[in-house]
Amino acid sequence: AAGRADWYLFLNNDVMVYEPLDTSQLDPAHIYAKRILQDDRLTWIDLWLALVSRQTWETVGEWDEGYLICGFEDADYSARARANGILIAPLVWDIKHYWGKTRWKLPNYEQIRLDNKALFYKKHGYRLSETPKAIYG
Numbered sequence: 001a002a003g004r005a006d007w008y009l010f011l012n013n014d015v016m017v018y019e020p021l022d023t024s025q026l027d028p029a030h031i032y033a034k035r036i037l038q039d040d041r042l043t044w045i046d047l048w049l050a051l052v053s054r055q056t057w058e059t060v061g062e063w064d065e066g067y068l069i070c071g072f073e074d075a076d077y078s079a080r081a082r083a084n085g086i087l088i089a090p091l092v093w094d095i096k097h098y099w100g101k102t103r104w105k106l107p108n109y110e111q112i113r114l115d116n117k118a119l120f121y122k123k124h125g126y127r128l129s130e131t132p133k134a135i136y137g
Helices: 054-060 073-083 109-124
Strands: 005-011 015-017 031-034 036-038 043-045 049-053 087-090 096-099 133-136
Touching: 005 054, 005 109, 043 087, 049 054, 049 073, 054 073, 073 087, 073 109
Parallel strands: 031 087
Antiparallel strands: 005 049, 015 096, 031 049, 036 043, 036 133
């Protein structure tokens, strides 16, 4: 729906932005995020705010719609990006995330989360840590 923009911004509805976003110094061969997670197998974006160039979008492809209700699609996208040599980098931008936590109250969320974890394992052959380290954000 966004058309052929140079950059695609993905963000939750509980994010307040305090300044314009300047993409002129960003590398289109990176995925940028305000929070980056890591365990011993993968570094991945926390998808409450991510910035992806059209170049990266065309290389990695779209989000896998097999993941339901915000869970592990960000790790899946990051794993597919890594397989294509695309790095994840911090997005320096003056914003505030209010951490609404609305997904936890959705019907069947715990089962959907388990299903999403199983899908990630099926696709990538490993499980992510239950307690990843936030290396940025």
